[in-house]
Amino acid sequence: MKKLNGIKLKHRKNTENSSTVDFPVPEKVTIPMSMTMGAPCQPLVKVGDTVAVGQKIGDTDAAFSAPVHSGVSGKVTAITDYRNVMGTVCKMIEIETDGLQTVSDEVKPPVVTDKESFVKAVRQSGACGLGGAGFPTHIKLNPKADIDTLIINAAECEPYITADYREMMENPQDIINGINLVKSKLGIKTAKLAIEANKPEAIKNFTAMAENDDTIDIITLPSAYPQGAEKVIIYNSTGRIVNEGSLPADAGVIVMNVSTVAFLYRYMQTGMPLVTRRLTIDGNAVGEPKNVRTVIGTSFRELLEFCKADIDSIKKLIAGGPMMGMSVPDIDMPVVKTSNALLAFNHYDERKTSSCIRCGRCVRVCPLGLMPADIDRAYKIRNVEELKKLKVMLCMNCGSCTYVCPANRKLAETNQLAKALIPRK
Amino acid sequence: MDKLIVSPSPHDENYTKTTNIMLNVIIALLPAWGAAIYFFGMRVIPLTAVCIGSCIFFEYVCRQMMKRDNTIGDLSAVVTGLILAMNLPSTLPYWMAVIGSFVAIVIVKQLFGGLGQNFANPAITARIVLMISFPAAMTRWVEPFTHTDLDAISSATPLPLAGTDNAASYLDLFLGKCGGCLGETCSAALLIGGLYLAARKIISLAAPLSFIGSLFVLSWISGSDPVYQILAGGVFLGAFFMATDYATTPITTKGKIVFGLGCGIITFIIRRFGSYPEGVSFSILLMNVLTPYIEQLTRTKVLGAKEAEKNEG
Ligand code: SF4
Ligand code: SF4
Numbered sequence: 001m002k003k004l005n006g007i008k009l010k011h012r013k014n015t016e017n018s019s020t021v022d023f024p025v026p027e028k029v030t031i032p033m034s035m036t037m038g039a040p041c042q043p044l045v046k047v048g049d050t051v052a053v054g055q056k057i058g059d060t061d062a063a064f065s066a067p068v069h070s071g072v073s074g075k076v077t078a079i080t081d082y083r084n085v086m087g088t089v090c091k092m093i094e095i096e097t098d099g100l101q102t103v104s105d106e107v108k109p110p111v112v113t114d115k116e117s118f119v120k121a122v123r124q125s126g127a128c129g130l131g132g133a134g135f136p137t138h139i140k141l142n143p144k145a146d147i148d149t150l151i152i153n154a155a156e157c158e159p160y161i162t163a164d165y166r167e168m169m170e171n172p173q174d175i176i177n178g179i180n181l182v183k184s185k186l187g188i189k190t191a192k193l194a195i196e197a198n199k200p201e202a203i204k205n206f207t208a209m210a211e212n213d214d215t216i217d218i219i220t221l222p223s224a225y226p227q228g229a230e231k232v233i234i235y236n237s238t239g240r241i242v243n244e245g246s247l248p249a250d251a252g253v254i255v256m257n258v259s260t261v262a263f264l265y266r267y268m269q270t271g272m273p274l275v276t277r278r279l280t281i282d283g284n285a286v287g288e289p290k291n292v293r294t295v296i297g298t299s300f301r302e303l304l305e306f307c308k309a310d311i312d313s314i315k316k317l318i319a320g321g322p323m324m325g326m327s328v329p330d331i332d333m334p335v336v337k338t339s340n341a342l343l344a345f346n347h348y349d350e351r352k353t354s355s356c357i358r359c360g361r362c363v364r365v366c367p368l369g370l371m372p373a374d375i376d377r378a379y380k381i382r383n384v385e386e387l388k389k390l391k392v393m394l395c396m397n398c399g400s401c402t403y404v405c406p407a408n409r410k411l412a413e414t415n416q417l418a419k420a421l422i423p424r425k
Numbered sequence: 426m427d428k429l430i431v432s433p434s435p436h437d438e439n440y441t442k443t444t445n446i447m448l449n450v451i452i453a454l455l456p457a458w459g460a461a462i463y464f465f466g467m468r469v470i471p472l473t474a475v476c477i478g479s480c481i482f483f484e485y486v487c488r489q490m491m492k493r494d495n496t497i498g499d500l501s502a503v504v505t506g507l508i509l510a511m512n513l514p515s516t517l518p519y520w521m522a523v524i525g526s527f528v529a530i531v532i533v534k535q536l537f538g539g540l541g542q543n544f545a546n547p548a549i550t551a552r553i554v555l556m557i558s559f560p561a562a563m564t565r566w567v568e569p570f571t572h573t574d575l576d577a578i579s580s581a582t583p584l585p586l587a588g589t590d591n592a593a594s595y596l597d598l599f600l601g602k603c604g605g606c607l608g609e610t611c612s613a614a615l616l617i618g619g620l621y622l623a624a625r626k627i628i629s630l631a632a633p634l635s636f637i638g639s640l641f642v643l644s645w646i647s648g649s650d651p652v653y654q655i656l657a658g659g660v661f662l663g664a665f666f667m668a669t670d671y672a673t674t675p676i677t678t679k680g681k682i683v684f685g686l687g688c689g690i691i692t693f694i695i696r697r698f699g700s701y702p703e704g705v706s707f708s709i710l711l712m713n714v715l716t717p718y719i720e721q722l723t724r725t726k727v728l729g730a731k732e733a734e735k736n737e738g
Contacts, residue, residue: 004728009437159437231728244731316430322437329431348430349438354499357443357541360629360676369725373676391727399435406443407541413433 004232004367006224007400009323011198012159015280020166020291023306025097029072029297031057032082033090035336036128036136038064040090049076052104054272056126057093066126066136070095071275071295073102084336085319085326092334095297109271118185125267126274126337131156131164131228131257132320134338137264140256141186143249150182150191151237154258155221155228157196158321160282161341166291167259167278168195168202175258176209178265179216182256193258194219194237196227225323226398230255232367244394274337281307283343285314294335300342301331313346323399351408362401362411368394372401372411379418392418443540447500449627453618454507454666460601460611464569465515469607475519477506479526487535501540505529508548508666511608512659512706513555516565524558525551541672545713549667549706552606556706566604583657584696584703587650598656609659619665631681632674632688633664639689647697654696663688663705673713680716680723687712687719 034040041058045051051070058068074097082092110121123138131153152175156164168175179191193210195203197220210216219237221227231242233255240251248255263274275296282289287308294303300319304311317328319339328342335342362372371390378386392415401411462469484502488495496502509525529547537543556563566582583593583603593603601611609615622628637655644654654660664685668674674684688708695704712719 235728241729243729246729314429316432316436318436323435325434325436327429327431327433327436329429331429345436348432351438354443354496355539355541357446357501358671358676359446360671361441363676363725366725368728370727371676371725374724390724391730394727394730397434403435403437403439404441406441406446408438408442410433412435416433 003222003236005365006367007365009159009225013162014282015289015291016162016165018291020278020293023292023294025072026298026302028096030092030094030334031297032084032092033058033068034088036066036134038136041068043079043091043093045076047076047079052102054107055104066128069126069273069275072097073100074098107271115185128337129257130259132338132340137260140254145249147188147252147254149238149253150188151253151255152193152258152261153228153233153255154193154195155233157225157228158323160343161280161321163278163280163340164258165199167262171262172205174262174265178261181265190215192217192219192237194221194233196221197223229396229398279339280341283345285309285344285346296335298335299332304344309344314344316345316348318343353409354407356407356409361404365400365404370395375418376411376414379414384421387418443499446627447504449625450504453622456614456617457608457611460614461607464601465567465607468515473510475522476510476526477503479523480506480530483526483530487531505547509551512548512552512606514566515607516567517562521559525555528554543672545710546667546670546673549709552706569602587653595652609662612656612661615661615665628669629681631678632668632685635682635685636664636668636688639686640692643693658703659705663709667709675716675719677723677725680719683719684712
């Protein structure tokens with residue numbers, strides 16, 4: 001089967017052998033009410049309330065959203081307005097910790113009997129895709145179409161990030177148990193655990209673990225960015241194509257991040273919702289790159305200090321990977337559910353854009369076969385019809401085209417701007 | 426820590442820049458250029474310098490007059506000047522070379538908006554304009570190694586001699602020991618340069634191969650000597666360095682193949698039935714003009730894209 005285009009990136013997985021370190025409970029956490037895709041939550045607590053670990057502190061009636069819990073015990077000291085890196089405005093709850101880490105009595109293993117109660121429990125856990133996209137997990141696990149294959153996304157294709165890899169090395173049994181849990185609750189026949197070829201250790205371990213289980217396939221993905229993009233991983237592991245306007249479920253598959261599936265298993269055992277996460281801290285301004293597990297709401301500044309970053313030298317801070325991560329405008333912003341990495345750099349070359357030389361590199365690398373150079377031209381003259389014909393709506397913003405462009409054209413960004421010109425039905 | 430810099434993703438970049446690509450094209454042309462000096466003498470050097478110098482000059486003045494940013498640093502004007510020189514006989518008066526540069530840079534390139542925007546290959550167009558304006562000077566070839574004397578014996582290019590007793594040997598053709606424009610005779614050096622560019626992934630071999638291949642097959646079918654046809658004249662220079670020009674050839678592989686086939690067929694027709702013995706320049710120019718249409722017909726297929734949207738009331 002022909003694999004989709006991709007680009008070779010330097011992996012820079014400096015932290016792949018760094019076991020996860022627990023960050024001590026900070027004195028203060030700030031927890032935004034919007035950390036997943038979908039509607040922001042409303043605070044369930046007031047200033048002055050005492051909260052415990054695992055207590056639900058934000059929720060909403062909107063189905064497309066996930067509740068928010070506290071990872072610390074302490075006192076609510078403020079509720080402020082907050083603008084996250086995506087530009088969404090929501091409330092943010094500030095909690096001063098008491099250091100006791102008293103666990104809330106809300107925390108108990110959920111009772112799950114059938115698919116419906118399972119999906120409900122998943123929603124209560126506050127789970128979302130931990131790989132960065134932040135799609136609420138209970139929505140994903142409640143598809144309208146028939147699913148025959150569960151794809152576990154363990155590509156972790158972005159440079160630097162090793163958070164999922166550490167999950168695979170440290171908690172492999174949780175991953176297998178999580179896969180079996182989802183399979184049995186949703187009645188899915190086969191699961192494919194898809195790992196990029198640059199993680200041979202993980203591939204070897206899981207192949208051994210799944211040797212006698214013919215319902216779990218271990219798939220080796222080529223080492224060519226972006227293997228972790230949903231459409232790419234579906235195609236490269238099953239050969240199926242998600243058509244324009246359809247969801248993966250319409251192609252009979254669900255794609256879940258590997259750390260998310262392990263979290264779900266642990267949640268079913270303990271009832272502790274999503275209040276901590278592991279993230280990779282790296283970049284050339286960081287003295288000791290690490291994988292850190294910390295409570296959601298910890299400020300980036302504290303984590304960077306913990307990893308011996310030279311704070312004064314930081315020019316650019318990225319939440320996520322260098323290809324698809326978001327620029328962080330403020331070093332005091334908190335870790336959220338989707339923070340899989342925090343990269344701090346002490347230099348930034350202002351890139352000068354020049355005219356397109358029509359070299360075709362952007363076309364050659366696009367995994368989906370889009371033609372960014374032509375989209376760029378059509379966008380310049382605001383030719384909406386042409387943009388539609390060029391299928392700009394399908395662009396997944398993987399950034400490969402911008403990366404290879406010798407003229408430094410910001411093609412991926414232009415595509416996002418071009419999408420906004422096309423009227424939605 | 427000053428304010429953090431906020432910019433859209435991706436935050437990583439690779440280091441192949443426009444200037445770097447142009448530099449590689451220059452490097453790839455050097456073997457053929459060296460061969461030109463060897464065969465046609467020292468005059469190749471000042472002639473090339475005049476072409477490159479005047480191209481840079483015109484580029485600079487144009488950008489100044491149009492109040493656009495200066496683009497000399499991208500080296501594309503140097504490439505144009507060098508390729509133009511390769512397309513001229515070594516005896517051409519310098520002032521004619523300057524006119525060629527003017528056509529290439531001012532008329533073909535900058536009036537259409539600069540690098541990447543021109544629809545025709547600047548050097549090819551300049552060669553054709555010069556050929557039509559100064560047919561005698563543009564066909565005053567020198568016999569290799571007779572260059573010490575500027576009034577050297579003019580020698581015919583090998584093409585009109587094909588099939589006669591005076592036809593050059595394959596080896597002489599391959600090595601470039603025959604009359605012709607200074608950069609087009611040494612197929613061996615051009616081949617090395619072309620393969621270098623392909624190895625560095627700067628050009629794709631789709632167009633050169635389909636160009637040379639189709640000319641070879643057509644010549645063979647029609648009974649001419651196919652090896653002679655591809656080695657003589659400007660085929661290798663055109664195929665590797667001008668039919669691969671980014672701006673004026675199609676972007677997709679399918680498009681490049683169509684482009685190359687078109688060049689091969691037109692070259693064959695002109696050589697066989699036309700009054701010009703050489704058809705490479707015209708074929709490339711004609712295909713340049715067709716490129717936008719080829720592009721329209723050879724777009725990539727987008728994964729999962731639905732065919733033309735239905736108009737739902
Ligand atoms: S990579 Fe950049 S210069 Fe090359 S065709 Fe695409 S937009 Fe143009
Ligand atoms: S950002 Fe969009 S257009 Fe560019 S390579 Fe990725 S999918 Fe293709």
